[in-house]
Amino acid sequence: MLKLHSFAKFSLLTALSTILVWQYPAFAWNKPGHMVSGAIAYRELSQNHQEVIEKMVAILKEHPEYSKFEQQWNSLKQSNISAENKNLYLFMWAAKWPDEARNNQAFNHPTWHYINFPYQPGSSSNSIPREIPGEENIIFAFQKNLDIIQSNATNNEKAVAICWLFHLVGDVHQPLHTTKLITNEYKEPEGDRGGTRFYIRVNPDGQTISLHKFWDDLILGSENFQTVRNTATKIRASYQRSKLPELRETQFNNWAKLESFNIAKQKAYLNGKLSGSSDKNDGKPLPPNYAATAKPIAERRMSLAGYRLADVLTKLFGR
Template sequence: MFFRQVTGWLCLTLALFSSNPSAYGWNKPTHMAIGAIAYHDLQSASPQTVDRVVTLLRQHPYYQRQWLPLMDSLQLPATQRDEYLFMLAARWPDDIRNRDPYHDKPNWHFINYIYAPKQGMARTDTTLATGETILQAYAQNRQILTSPAPDSAKAVALCWLFHLTGDVHMPLHTTALVDPQFPQGDKGGNLFRIKVMMSSPTSNLHSFWDGMLLHTDTYASVDSMAVGEQRDFTRKQLPQLGNPDVTAWSKESFQLAQDNAYRSNTLQPGTAQEGSLLPPDYVATVRPIAQRQVALAGYRLADELVTDLGS
């Protein structure tokens, strides 16, 4: 029935689309901040969960050869090392992109719900085919974390849960805009060419959302962002925290993409040579939304860790 309801170009899209280019969710510093939010939240609410997470992360395949030497080189004091491990865990799946074929899973970072506004369509019951989605990956890694698997495998799964919790809260990691300009989807905004200002180089909508909040990955800058997020968005201000379902989180993000990232299809893409200028109020409007999503991700990650590791 679905395929009979859409035009030929959308049918062709659903039948043929099978890949997505490498696309990061939040940039690495923002993922690190999500990890830091979870750390701070757990330090006060469930310190035993922090201990369990740190114990597992010390069994990660990258701990001895990369993470520990890095912390030594940064001369991080003992009081900061546990938090920094949370930060490293959250960014690790992006650090290994195209570098570690064994652990790298490009399709795990997103799901392409179909947003075809010219057809009056926004579907969460149908997705563009891309292999395993972020929802399947989340379930798989949570299963590993709560299984009798070796601690090294659990540590890898733990990093994926850190990272995927962040990615699913980035609106453009749940959405494919499908229309005559993008008959195979705009790949989560990666093909949607924009300029922030007339003097800015042409970029894309996905990259803009990726790096909107934080650009430096030092411990101090990331920790400062995490503290600010928790000050500006307390748990009491986020009633969505009552829903622990990752599928529901993805649908929240999909709605935000439609209403805010694409502005209900009023945002116009440019060309590869010349991006379309964002509306004057765009940045000021979407930045608080991105900040709220990051806070939600950090708190939800903390809650998931308590559920899976706190007992």
Template sequence: MRAVILGLAAALGLAAPAGAWTRPGHMVTAAIAYDEIIRLRPDLLTALATILDAHPDRGPFQVAIDRTTGAERARRMFLECARWPDDVRLSGHDHPTWHATLWPVITPDASAETRARLARRGDTPSGEALPALALNYAVLSDPRATPTARAEALCWVLHVTGDIHQPLHTGELFSAAYPTGDAGGGRQFVRDPLGDGPISLHWLWDDSVSRSGLAADADRKGRELETAHPRAAFKTSGPFTPDRFASWAREESYPLAVSTAYGAGVPTASTEAAAPAVPAATWQEIQRQAEARVALAGYRMADVVIAAFDAAGR
């Protein structure tokens, strides 16, 4: 097992980087997941806190917990864990290729050369989110793994599970204007509906659920989404097995990238200076879709954590 994990880990640093739900968005998914763990398996809370206390990068966690103790301290550590992979970008803990798995979205005006290049790629996505999930789930589930290794793996499992529920972490546009791809919306620009400055189409989706980094706001938004999007409303939510990671990305998020993120007629520009406004109805639809995906990601994150801790015997 260790040899397989190390070999896979060595292979994961090769693809182009991509972004993520913003830190507040990841905190909201974690708030939902934590509520679900409390509801389904409160017996795991002590084990979760013990694992997170072994995390090798203490700084961000100390900031997150502040002076809290007990249950609030444990909850804040869990929320920080989900956003930690973004907090450590450009550090020794960073894995920039682990945040996305991008399949091409090809427009009718894409050149023959672009089409031929993508045809040679087949259905292989760019980005390493799916192998990263497999790797980190294996570590988190392994009773022989050290608490430190499991703590870091837990953060990546939470984070990347959230990422693959964001449509623009699974789709990348190829067109006459973007023959080499738009980096999951990162090279298209719009006016920020909430701030009026230019932001990328990718960040429009990333920032659509929450922009507050406060734990209390993440908890509040999480409970709002639990009410608006209860678990029972999702037909796709069911018993977790590790082979479902790919279907969450390819069969759910990617079609939303095609139909909504790229297909809803969002006006964009290739430069920040020319970024157009987002129509109000379009912004409302993006928020609606993103909030549903965040809620579902939170429920599934709980399932993944429960399955991994059970496999490891806590």
């Protein structure tokens, strides 16, 4: 029996967005970003493990909200998207579905999308963070859904768990979904909540946004099928498997602890030197080269998410 151990843009009304920010971190990657990771995984599997795709599609067709997928697919067909792309789009949909289900109490699990390892600049406790036993965070959620898929659960239940597996593998590769900044301005126990209270401006005269949202939106801003597909193709070409030594690490909890957490410290918060504001109306301008540096980091993380998702699915559903 397999045992694995323990990345939606804010498009809601302003009032609801504000409530969500204060309750829990923003979406990890936006919806198009999650769709990209699903597309990368699909292309990987279609080349070497078509049987995995067939098994998963059969289960996903029993998803309790599969009719919503069909509605979205039917609207795509009106744009002359060929039928052979239906399974590809199903993978895209599966990856973003947990964000689309946030308004459904039966499926919404807000704390599953992240884990808040504390980062306190200058502290000696920032090396390898510790998990909190019993906390229903992203590491807990990954194992829980993995267990459901490997159990005697119904295909209805397994389909929901598969979507969560897609989504969580994406989420854990978004650096700011693994940490909270602790400073005199952002005090324990909440800190800056994964950068959702750390306000910046991309340009000095730009709009104030959270650092978290900045990282969420680095991959893509459109759910257009062709745009998502093309972005996934470009990222796979730029970050090939053979050039990603990180893929030797197969433990989900280490993707959070050893990779994303360290990237958050070093690249997102610039080892504690990044200037931000707790005033949501007046963010601090990012350094001039910050965005150009962050973009390839996000793309590399997205490529890893797609490849690793394909690997996890192959272990679960391969021959």
